[in-house]
Amino acid sequence: MSIKVGYLGPEGTFTEQAAKKWADQSLEKPAQLFPVSNIPQLVHNVCDGEFVYGVLPVENSIEGTVNLTVDTLIKAKAVIIGEVITEIEHCLVLKKGASHKIQVVFSHPQALAQCYDYLSREFAGVNLVQVASTAEAARMVAEGPPGWAAVCSKHAAMSYGLDILAAGIQDYLENKTRFLVIGKNIAPPSGFDKTSLVIALPQNRPGGLYRVLKEFADAEINLTKIESRPTKKELGEYLFWIDCEGHIEDDKLKKVLKQLSTQAALLTILGSYPRAHGGAKL
Known part of the structure; x- marks a missing residue:
């Protein structure tokens, strides 16, 4: 029987690629992947048991944190059970046979920001339109007029039958995104772990952090x-998201968390899980 894994869709997103990569590396049974249209719904589906696991983006090496992921997980009952890091290569794509006279470029806001220098230099004055995902941008171009273009992955271009006008258009070659995998139970120690937690100080006073x-x-x-x-x-008033090395069952970290519990107004363990490229199969 396959394991149901939800991911931030639609099909063709970088999150789908991350979900496939994680499932191949970490699951002993085959995975059945399901796209979900937004992050809160994906987390809700995992909490309700519709999916065993969910995969969602949390930070990019160029644009930083995906705030909606962080804010949703802070108040959710799901826990982080894994992570996967993927290299992000953006392409500029057109409908097959279309002329290269581009009138508008569609993509996710983070993808447009990650390719800002290229788009400003090569397509100054062209309208940049934000949509829900890079895959959605590819779908729109496939169904739209010849003057439309999208910034998306090679995978999305192939999925929607689009021509790649230019590849590797991101402003920084070392462009990577970290994705979190969520489930309902803390992962066992692997010997190469990371723990995520949220802490709130009892009051805003000097030296608290x-x-x-x-x-x-x-x-x-x-x-x-x-x-x-x-x-x-x-x-x-702020909460602090902290990632640290180690598992909550490690003696050193266990002692630190016990001490912090006496100092904090709130201490929530978001998950202990294998760091990217580490851990046994589930």
Whole structure:
């Protein structure tokens, strides 16, 4: 029996590629992939058991954090059980047989931003239109007039029968996106793990965040990410998303989390999971 895995769709997105990559590396049984139109719905579907796992983007090396993913996971009952990092190559695509006189370029806002220098240089004055995903942009071009173009992946171009006018148009060659895999249960230790957590300080006072970070430093636990997000309750109040090396069952990290629980107004473990390229199959 196959394992149901949801991903941020539609078909042809970079998230679909990440989901296939993770499933091939991490699942012992074959995966059946299902596209979902938005991040909150995908997380909801995993929490309700419609999918065993879900795959969604969380940060890009050029454009930074996908805030909707972070904000949704902070308040969700799902936990992070894995991650996958993929290289992102953007292409400019046209309908087959179309002229190269481009009037409008469609894509996801992050893709347009990642290709800003190229588009500004080669297509100054051309209208750039934001759509829900790179795959949706490819679909629109396939169904639209010859003057439409899209920024999308090679996979999306092939899926929708489009010609590639230019490949590798992203502003930085080392363009990578990190995707999170969510499920309902904490993953077991793999020996090469990462833990994500959210912490809120009891009050906004000098040195509060320093005391939190000092606990990790004293235990010689490396932090791989720290980011503040508004609580959405009061201006100037923030939660802190922290990624650190190690699993919550590791003695060192377990002691740090126990100590932090006495200092924090909120401490939520979002997941302990194998770092990209590590861990046994599920």
